[in-house]
Amino acid sequence: MKIHLTSIFVDDQAKAEHFYTEVLGFVKKHDVPVGEKDRWLTVVSPDEPDGTELLLEPVGHPAARTYRDTLVEDGIPLAQFAVDDVRAEYRRLHGLGVRFTQEPLETGPVTTAVFDDTCGNLIQIATKPR
Template sequence: MKINLASVFVDDQDKALRFYTEVLGFVKKHEVPMGEHHKWVTVVSPEEPDGTELVLEPDVHPVVKPYQTGLVADGIPHTSFAVEDVKAEFERLRGLGVVFTQEPLDLGPVITAILDDTCGNLIQIAQYK
């Protein structure tokens, strides 16, 4: 068994697709219309194009907004992405205008930073030592 898909709820799929591809550097894998206002949109790491797909899921279910609001209010990231060098990625992303709620923090076996994905989520980037 392996992980095939993971989801992140977003308030605007087009905005999310731009952020996750143009800013974070993921690559669009699928974009399939699914009705009037939604589509099936996934992105993948350019390092693993056949790896786990991240679904940019519309946040239309009524429990999503309170869930997201609660996580953001408590500073809890929705998910985590692995990077080779958190400090370098932090500087690259900050240079692109990304807002961080936590600058790089050394936590022993891992260095983390937390960013705002502009679509309703906090996302952690992590470097394992």
């Protein structure tokens, strides 16, 4: 068994598509209309085009919005992405105007940082433990 797809709830799919592809550097995998305005919109890592897909799902359900917003209020990231060098990625993203809620922080064998994805979520980046 392995993870094929996971999702995050976003306020605006077009805004999320721009942020996740143009700013973070993911690649759009699927973009299929669903209903009148929503889409089945997934992105993947350019390093693993057949890897785990991230669904940028509209936050339509009230329970999903409450869950997501409560995590943000408490400063808890909804997802974590692995990077080779958190400090370098922090500098790159900060230079692109990304707002961080936690600057790079060493926590044992892992370094983490947390940013606002502009679509309603906090996302953590982390180095893999050595």
